[in-house]
Amino acid sequence: MKLRVDPERCAGSGHCHREVPELFARGADGLCQAKRSALELPQVALAMGALDRCPNGAIELLDADYFDFPNVGP
Numbered sequence: 544m545k546l547r548v549d550p551e552r553c554a555g556s557g558h559c560h561r562e563v564p565e566l567f568a569r570g571a572d573g574l575c576q577a578k579r580s581a582l583e584l585p586q587v588a589l590a591m592g593a594l595d596r597c598p599n600g601a602i603e604l605l606d607a608d609y610f611d612f613p614n615v616g617p
């Protein structure tokens with residue numbers, strides 16, 4: 544699975560990086576960024592929890608076989 548934060552939707556509320564700092568960080572622009580793009584299974588569960596709690600629907604989990612996001616960090 545691939546993890547991505549949509550910068551057009553993120554409002555910088557900080558819920559995700561406070562709750563799951565191993566997967567999310569606040570960028571210099573104040574918006575959230577995914578610290579990893581490719582996730583292992585235990586990380587997928589953490590990311591799904593953050594996705595459920597994001598008030599803006601900005602967190603995306605996508606099947607790596609079908610999508611590629613070259614602008615997301617390693």
Ligand code: SF4
Nearest residue numbers: 553554556557559597
């Ligand atoms: S919880 Fe959602 S809106 Fe808030 S910082 Fe994270 S991605 Fe952005």
